[in-house]
Amino acid sequence: MTATGADQDATGARGAPGARRGPWWWERRRSAVLDISLGFLSLLECAAEGVGFADQASVPVPLGVLFGALVGGVLVLRRRWPVVVVLVSIAVSPAEMGFLLGVVGLYTLAASDVPRRITVVLAGMSAVAAALVTLVQVRQEAEAAELGPNSWFVVALVSFVALGLTAPPVLLGLYIGARRRLMESLRERADSLEQELSLLADQAEQRAQLARTEERTRIAREMHDVVAHRVSLMVVHAAALQAVVVKEPDKAVKNAALVGEMGRQALTELREMLGVLRSETPASAPRAVAAAPAAPAAAPVDEGPGLDGVADLVEQSRAAGTAVELAVMGETRSYAPDVEQTAYRVVQEALTNVHKHAPGAEVVVRLAHREDEVAMQVENGPSDAGAADAGLPSGGNGLVGMRERVAGLGGVFVAGPTDAGGFRVSAVLPAE
Numbered sequence: 001m002t003a004t005g006a007d008q009d010a011t012g013a014r015g016a017p018g019a020r021r022g023p024w025w026w027e028r029r030r031s032a033v034l035d036i037s038l039g040f041l042s043l044l045e046c047a048a049e050g051v052g053f054a055d056q057a058s059v060p061v062p063l064g065v066l067f068g069a070l071v072g073g074v075l076v077l078r079r080r081w082p083v084v085v086v087l088v089s090i091a092v093s094p095a096e097m098g099f100l101l102g103v104v105g106l107y108t109l110a111a112s113d114v115p116r117r118i119t120v121v122l123a124g125m126s127a128v129a130a131a132l133v134t135l136v137q138v139r140q141e142a143e144a145a146e147l148g149p150n151s152w153f154v155v156a157l158v159s160f161v162a163l164g165l166t167a168p169p170v171l172l173g174l175y176i177g178a179r180r181r182l183m184e185s186l187r188e189r190a191d192s193l194e195q196e197l198s199l200l201a202d203q204a205e206q207r208a209q210l211a212r213t214e215e216r217t218r219i220a221r222e223m224h225d226v227v228a229h230r231v232s233l234m235v236v237h238a239a240a241l242q243a244v245v246v247k248e249p250d251k252a253v254k255n256a257a258l259v260g261e262m263g264r265q266a267l268t269e270l271r272e273m274l275g276v277l278r279s280e281t282p283a284s285a286p287r288a289v290a291a292a293p294a295a296p297a298a299a300p301v302d303e304g305p306g307l308d309g310v311a312d313l314v315e316q317s318r319a320a321g322t323a324v325e326l327a328v329m330g331e332t333r334s335y336a337p338d339v340e341q342t343a344y345r346v347v348q349e350a351l352t353n354v355h356k357h358a359p360g361a362e363v364v365v366r367l368a369h370r371e372d373e374v375a376m377q378v379e380n381g382p383s384d385a386g387a388a389d390a391g392l393p394s395g396g397n398g399l400v401g402m403r404e405r406v407a408g409l410g411g412v413f414v415a416g417p418t419d420a421g422g423f424r425v426s427a428v429l430p431a432e
Helices: 002-008 029-057 061-077 082-091 099-111 116-144 152-244 249-279 284-291 307-319 337-357 398-408
Strands: 324-329 363-369 373-380 412-417 423-430
Touching: 029 061, 029 099, 061 082, 061 099, 082 099, 082 116, 099 116, 099 152, 116 152, 152 249, 152 337, 152 398, 307 324, 307 337, 307 363, 337 363, 337 373, 337 398, 337 423, 398 412, 398 423
Parallel strands: 324 363
Antiparallel strands: 363 373, 373 423, 412 423
């Protein structure tokens, strides 16, 4: 099991160079220890076989031993140059040495990433060399045993030895190499899947963050719409109350009652909005963002003020001293709750801006009910220079909030100054 595990990362460049933890070309230290151990065993084997080679070649025994030791030590290079190891084993096969060198070399060659045609050629050469060496030995022994040179025993023995020395290591190496490549492929697919999951998690977090941002924007817009109009009217009435409290007590009482009514209406709308926010599930916003493209959030679909409340807005502004004219065109009908509420908020915010920035100006509110849309327009003339400024602060978010509401429903919003010195706010909403 140790040899197999070591071969998996060394016969082909499996690990990245930066991940190498062994010396020289070895991926891991245990791979180096294994190869050095096999090389030492091969060295001892070939050195011992070098004695017989020295006798056959009529060379000094120390020279034959040294030659065998050098040949056996080549096995250390099996992971780096498996082809060289196999060629050396084939070259020294006539000297009847290098059994371990040939077997391990063929295994390493088959398990490596060397092209298969080279593996087949070298395995065939090893089989032929083993067959020839075996044939020579068997014939010598057959002559001594008085067997014919063409005996079936000779053929069978030569074939068995040739296949036995080459087929098992080559087949095992092919299996180990295929298994290693399969594991690498599975590992790469697992890494790719992990990266995709990480990317999906990041996208989910981004969608959740976007949903939280849009929810905060929606809440801020609702708070602005609910509070700004009522409080603006309350400030206007409070200023009028301060001006007439001594001279006209009856009018002061009327203005005080209006201030109280405005405050109660503001509190009622705030309670309704907070009730809707408490009833919403936290997971609803991320799902909505994940299911649809990111777009400006529309007004929440809840039972809130609608177009039937526009007349009350006009009356409240008139009670605050603003000259407001309401013109309704087309057949009045009901629309979807989000369309009704958005139209109401647009008119409400436009009137609030008049109280803030154009005190004393004349205002015209127009509503047009068309076949497949509803349009609204709030236009004021130039501000009355003699009117007292209420001193209301402005955050600059009113027009932005109206544009987001209208765009969220697929409508059109236009706002800008008029040639007469006033200001006009126009919006068109689809009926569906």
